[in-house]
Amino acid sequence: MHPNEALLTRFYQAFAQRDFATMAACYHPDATFNDPVFTLKGREIAAMWHMLCLNAEDFSASFSHVEADDQRGSTRWEAHYRFSRTNRSVHNRIRATFEFREGKIITHRDQFSFWRWAAMALGGVGYLLGGTAFMQRRVQTNARTSLDKFIAQHPEYEKKI
Secondary structure, eight states: OOHHHHHHHHHHHHHHTTOHHHHHHTEEEEEEEEOSSOEEETHHHHHHHHHHHHHOEEEEEEEEEEEEOSSEEEEEEEEEEEETTTTEEEEEEEEEEEEEETTEEEEEEEEOOHHHHHHHHHTHHHHHHTTSHHHHHHHHHHHHHHHHHHHHHOGGGSOOO
């Protein structure tokens, strides 16, 4: 197994166990993360996983198709959880791509259908409006606000000056 395949396997095994500290250790300090909800860098990534792991209800995660070489990698993963704002069940299917530097994740991109996610997480409103930029921006804003509050309560994630 390539060392970067082992890195991704360790990351997703930790995620399945909600071990946010091990997940954070898989990232390079200058890493970036992007998905339909978040665009993050550095410590914000660790804070996001910490927040999600702590808040996840009825959570399970699985992964497959781990592939990696010296530069790039990819995997498919699925998450089942209860979305806290609406108490609705979500089964999200994600395709993740990665770039590596110095044995760590430097770039992490998750791709999934925002419309499909919104329909599950938000119900009828998500089904009707989940395909719109308005709804995506609203979810992004709410998620960012939640993350900023979480970071304010966890100073280890604040930027050092």
